[in-house]
Amino acid sequence: MEPPQPPPAALARKNPRDHRVDALRGIALLMMLVDHVPDDLLNRITIRNFGFADAAEIFVMLAGYASYLAYGRLIDRQGWKSGIHRIFGRCVRLYLYQTGMTLVFVWTVRQWRHYQPLPEYTIEPQLAHGYSWLWRILTFDALPSYLNILPLYVVLLALFPLIYWVLKRSVWLLLALSIGIWAIANLDPRITIPNWLDPNGWYLNPFGWQFLYILGILGAVWASKHNGDLPYRPWAKVLCLTYLAGAFVLCFPYEYWHVPFLRVFPAPPNTGKSTLAIWRLLDIMAIFYLVQSSKALRRISADRIGQSLALLGRNSLEVFACSTVLDLLGRLMFASFGIDLWDQLVMNVVGLGLTYALAIPLDRARQRARAARLSPGAAQAVSAPKEEGLRLPGG
Numbered sequence: 250m251e252p253p254q255p256p257p258a259a260l261a262r263k264n265p266r267d268h269r270v271d272a273l274r275g276i277a278l279l280m281m282l283v284d285h286v287p288d289d290l291l292n293r294i295t296i297r298n299f300g301f302a303d304a305a306e307i308f309v310m311l312a313g314y315a316s317y318l319a320y321g322r323l324i325d326r327q328g329w330k331s332g333i334h335r336i337f338g339r340c341v342r343l344y345l346y347q348t349g350m351t352l353v354f355v356w357t358v359r360q361w362r363h364y365q366p367l368p369e370y371t372i373e374p375q376l377a378h379g380y381s382w383l384w385r386i387l388t389f390d391a392l393p394s395y396l397n398i399l400p401l402y403v404v405l406l407a408l409f410p411l412i413y414w415v416l417k418r419s420v421w422l423l424l425a426l427s428i429g430i431w432a433i434a435n436l437d438p439r440i441t442i443p444n445w446l447d448p449n450g451w452y453l454n455p456f457g458w459q460f461l462y463i464l465g466i467l468g469a470v471w472a473s474k475h476n477g478d479l480p481y482r483p484w485a486k487v488l489c490l491t492y493l494a495g496a497f498v499l500c501f502p503y504e505y506w507h508v509p510f511l512r513v514f515p516a517p518p519n520t521g522k523s524t525l526a527i528w529r530l531l532d533i534m535a536i537f538y539l540v541q542s543s544k545a546l547r548r549i550s551a552d553r554i555g556q557s558l559a560l561l562g563r564n565s566l567e568v569f570a571c572s573t574v575l576d577l578l579g580r581l582m583f584a585s586f587g588i589d590l591w592d593q594l595v596m597n598v599v600g601l602g603l604t605y606a607l608a609i610p611l612d613r614a615r616q617r618a619r620a621a622r623l624s625p626g627a628a629q630a631v632s633a634p635k636e637e638g639l640r641l642p643g644g
Contacts, residue, residue, distance in 0.1 A: 267477040268550035269540055274311050274562030278569060280304035282600060285395050285576040288583045290593055293505050300496040302532040305398055305522075309458055310533055311562075312402055313465020316409050318473075321466070324413060333410055340403050346570050347399040351386050354393060354577055365585040373446045382445075391445040392452070395576065399569075401453045404442075405462045412463060420470070423463065431460035435524045449523070457524035464534065472541055479542040486542070489535035496532055560612040561604070571607050575600045 281304045283291040297303035324332035358372040373393055376382050385391035389400045415423045434440055434456035441450035472479050499516040503509070521529060540546055549555050561568050579596060582588060588596065 266551075267547060268555055268559040269543075269547055270311055270314055271559035271562030272550040272555045273307060273540055273558075274565050275558035275560070277304040277307040277311070278561050278565060278572060278604075279558075279601075281308075281569070282572040282576065282604065283597070285573070286579040286583065288588070289579065289597070290590070291597055293502065296536075298500065298502050298505075300493060300500055300532045300536075301526075301529045302536070303522075305453065306461060306525075306529060306533040307536070308398060308565075309401065309405075309453075309461050310465040310468075310537055312405065313462035314469045315465075316406060316462075317413075317466045317469035320409055321413050321416075321469075324410075329410065332413075336406060336409055340407050343399050343403045343406070343566070346566060347389075347396065347403070348387060350399075350570055350573050351393060351396055353574060354396060355386075357577060358581070361581050361585070365581075367581070367584050371580065371584055375446055385445045390443065393446060394452075395573070397452045401451070401455055401458055404455050405459060408459070412466065416466065416470070420467065424467065427460045427463045430456050431525065435521070435526065438524050441523075452523055454524050461525055461530065461533065465537075468537060468541065478544065478547070479538055481542045481544075485538060489539050492531055492535050493539075496528070557605075561608050563615065564608050564611045567611055568604055568608050571604055572600075575603065 280292075280295040280297075283289050284295050284297060284304060286292065292298075295304065296307075320332050320336055323335060355372065355376050358367065359377070361367060373391075375391070376393065382391055389403075392400055412423065415426065434454055438449070438454065440456055441454040444450050444452070468479065498511050498513075501511070503511070517526075517528065521527075550559060579600070582596070
């Protein structure tokens with residue numbers, strides 16, 4: 250006679266979920282929310298002002314990390330057919346969100362111009378008139394500003410089966426191929442995907458950014474062998490902190506804060522975001538290592554504050570789409586009316602409130618669906634987490 254199996258809730262307590270990736274992705278989403286409104290004072294305190302990298306690097310590296318956990322393990326359990334089917338479905342969903350956001354973007358700016366004058370840079374001139382651009386939007390041949398990260402993710406995710414196939418044969422072969430492609434893209438930035446709206450091609454060059462995505466995959470492989478943690482090494486922590494401190498000194502916006510300059514030599518004139526230059530790559534790798542090797546941050550990510558960030562990360566696609574629309578409205582308001590400090594405060598509070606107003610019900614629905622899959626009786630316990638607030642189990 251087999252011993253009775255513990256209920257799903259007991260298993261969850263025995264192997265608590267690591268919320269650091271979700272919380273870090275939630276932080277990246279909040280930074281994107283303010284970074285994409287150029288005149289918002291809050292974007293002076295986001296990561297891009299204190300180092301070479303910004304929220305986009307966090308987003309893409311965590312996409313690689315999550316891709317391994319979601320699809321690599323699925324392929325191992327259920328085979329390639331199930332994995333590819335799930336990946337295809339996710340790519341279709343990303344494509345629909347990207348297309349929908351772009352159409353909303355163009356339609357909103359066109360309608361706004363009927364009532365308020367706007368500067369030319371608010372929308373690319375090719376999108377301002379007619380409808381011949383529509384097929385280019387539908388085929389990713391035209392990527393407007395601020396709407397270039399989901400197409401990159403679609404391309405990288407579509408390549409995940411090939412990436413995983415190489416990974417299963419040799420980690421070192423995958424790493425060597427990725428480094429080679431990244432190096433070629435940095436040596437010749439003209440090697441990219443064409444963009445009808447920009448003669449330089451896709452702003453986030455997939456040939457460069459694939460390296461960061463693959464590093465996220467390899468990070469997940471490494472962490473999965475150590476209970477979800479990257480192995481802690483004191484020398485590695487010191488090295489990462491030293492690099493980040495140097496990046497802080499070079500990149501800090503001294504002129505914004507009216508403090509003395511501390512740069513001993515000038516920062517690179519071009520930070521190389523399009524091709525993911527080496528200093529940006531090292532910046533985000535250092536941050537990722539410090540977060541994923543920290544047991545203290547693992548505990549913090551499971552508390553109330555950590556969970557308030559993690560619920561954004563667990564619903565990242567919907568939150569990103571909502572934030573993109575809010576960013577557009579913010580830029581239009583700045584361009585048409587000018588916004589003083591108090592108006593900015595109200596705008597940011599409303600934007601944050603709307604973001605959570607979307608994320609909280611989505612997260613609860615996700616938890617109910619997961620509980621129903623595990624145990625029919627567990628759904629009721631997840632559906633009403635009143636005393637726990639935002640400390641929901643991972644989805």
